[in-house]
Amino acid sequence: MGRLTLAHRLSVVFAMLLLACSSISVWLQIQTSARREQAVVQQLSRDLAAHIAGTAQLMDAGGWRPDAVRSLFDKLMAVNPSVEVYLLDNDGRVVGNAAPPGHLRRERVDLAPIRRLLAGESLPVLGDDPRSLGASKVFSAAPVRVDGRPAGYVYVILLGETRDALAARLADDAVLRTTLWATVLVTLLGLLMGLVAFRLITRPLRALTQAVRGFDANGELAAALPVETADQHRGDEIAVLRTAFAQMGRRITEQWRELTRQDQQRRDLVANISHDLRTPLTSLHGYLETLRLKEDSLSVEERQRYLDIALAQSSKVGRLAQELFELARLESGLVQPELETFSLPDLVQDVLQKFELAAEARQQQVSVQISPALPSVRAELGMIERVLTNLLDNAIRHTPAGSQIAVRMRTLGDRVQVEVSDTGPGIPEALREGLFTRASRLRHDAEPNGGLGLVIVQRILQLHGGEVQLADPGGKGAVFLFTLPVA
Numbered sequence: 001m002g003r004l005t006l007a008h009r010l011s012v013v014f015a016m017l018l019l020a021c022s023s024i025s026v027w028l029q030i031q032t033s034a035r036r037e038q039a040v041v042q043q044l045s046r047d048l049a050a051h052i053a054g055t056a057q058l059m060d061a062g063g064w065r066p067d068a069v070r071s072l073f074d075k076l077m078a079v080n081p082s083v084e085v086y087l088l089d090n091d092g093r094v095v096g097n098a099a100p101p102g103h104l105r106r107e108r109v110d111l112a113p114i115r116r117l118l119a120g121e122s123l124p125v126l127g128d129d130p131r132s133l134g135a136s137k138v139f140s141a142a143p144v145r146v147d148g149r150p151a152g153y154v155y156v157i158l159l160g161e162t163r164d165a166l167a168a169r170l171a172d173d174a175v176l177r178t179t180l181w182a183t184v185l186v187t188l189l190g191l192l193m194g195l196v197a198f199r200l201i202t203r204p205l206r207a208l209t210q211a212v213r214g215f216d217a218n219g220e221l222a223a224a225l226p227v228e229t230a231d232q233h234r235g236d237e238i239a240v241l242r243t244a245f246a247q248m249g250r251r252i253t254e255q256w257r258e259l260t261r262q263d264q265q266r267r268d269l270v271a272n273i274s275h276d277l278r279t280p281l282t283s284l285h286g287y288l289e290t291l292r293l294k295e296d297s298l299s300v301e302e303r304q305r306y307l308d309i310a311l312a313q314s315s316k317v318g319r320l321a322q323e324l325f326e327l328a329r330l331e332s333g334l335v336q337p338e339l340e341t342f343s344l345p346d347l348v349q350d351v352l353q354k355f356e357l358a359a360e361a362r363q364q365q366v367s368v369q370i371s372p373a374l375p376s377v378r379a380e381l382g383m384i385e386r387v388l389t390n391l392l393d394n395a396i397r398h399t400p401a402g403s404q405i406a407v408r409m410r411t412l413g414d415r416v417q418v419e420v421s422d423t424g425p426g427i428p429e430a431l432r433e434g435l436f437t438r439a440s441r442l443r444h445d446a447e448p449n450g451g452l453g454l455v456i457v458q459r460i461l462q463l464h465g466g467e468v469q470l471a472d473p474g475g476k477g478a479v480f481l482f483t484l485p486v487a
Helices: 006-044 048-055 066-079 112-118 161-201 203-213 237-293 300-331 344-354 356-361 381-397 453-463
Strands: 084-088 094-097 126-128 136-146 149-157 340-342 365-370 377-379 404-412 415-422 469-471 479-485
Touching: 006 136, 006 161, 048 136, 048 149, 066 084, 112 126, 112 136, 161 203, 203 237, 237 300, 300 453, 340 344, 344 356, 344 365, 344 381, 344 404, 344 415, 356 365, 377 381, 377 479, 381 404, 381 415, 381 453, 381 479
Parallel strands: 365 404
Antiparallel strands: 084 094, 084 149, 126 136, 136 149, 340 377, 404 415, 415 479, 469 479
16 A cells, blocks of 8 residues: 555545445344344243243143143144243253253253343343353243242243244345345445545645645745635635645745845855955055055155055954954854843943044034933843944944934834934935945945945844834935834
8 A cells, every 4th residue: 555645545444444334334233133023023922931831731739741841842833933942940940841852052041031021121131042052032931830839930932943044044045145235335336436535535635746746946836826715615624735835835935035135145245345355455455565665765754644544444454354253143143132121322322422532523413312201122232332333333434524413212112213313415226225235335435435334233133123224314314213122
């Protein structure tokens, strides 16, 4: 059965169950019919033993009368060969019978069934068969009295040995063949109907199996499977399985496309980082080489200027390397935020103090607006400090002198929203796509300061169950929004 299909296996199991059920049903019918026949025969002949005991003088004061007993047995056997008459004493011993020599197997009959019959128990009541050691048969019984005292019982087996032999021959010739043919016919018809039914039932499963076999790497075939509604197949497990597989295929397709998109983002990230590293490294190399080749011809002021430029380019390389290392650590999956409760306005004030001198040098005004009764938030303080630092650093470095920079905080349901805005030139439309997924040149080509600051911000907020968004400022400048859960 290892190579059979599911429909074939179900059909074989169904045929075996059908055959077993048919056999049990036939056996039960035979047993029920036999019990019914026994009850009918016993009911019709229930008073036979009493009639014999009342009309025949079987005993006198001297005991059993052998001549009367034998004459009675011969007459009864001639009239009804199916009955067998026995005379029992008060202890159940057989003291009179008409059995052929060697046919009597019991010398004593259990009197308990006789008492139950005489007490009126529901029929059939089975008693011991003197001609068999293990068989029990329906009977008729009546007490025999002499001078008013119990002297024994008339015990009549109603379905005797002769009747059993004749019934067995008839059963072998007709009933058994009919029963077997009926069982075979029912089994074949049931098997045929089962094959048709299982084929119809498993048709959707075969279609699903075909779809699974044709499932390609990106899940396009599975995604093409129609999703059945609950009303169309209410309670249909195969339809539910098909729907679940279609949904799984769609999820795999989406995940595959997301992986493809992330892979492309990583490629773009590597390309942008390579470009951003190449520019300061080239400049650093050029100025250092100039210092070495023209050391004797350069004035002190020129030498100092070249060194300052080289140090600035070296700082850019160091900052990009640090950001790249930090992003790799965040995306490794090993870093999880250690949540704590803290006051967000206090953290904002601490971060602003770090940029106070830089903002004054560029004549920029930084303001903070806090909604009343702002609740504490639950996040990792160090990571959120990094988020605020990156956003404020971008706002200060990429906006011209005299710009306005604002940090606003307000409650939105069970979260606190933070907004960092400026009045600078804003972010070009062409750079907005993928702004938080790859290294970007944020503002304008006059200052090609690329970096991973916003990528790091997005990854940190994703670890906190949120994300950063670029909102429409409705005018000049840029507005960045993110939310944190209330403690």
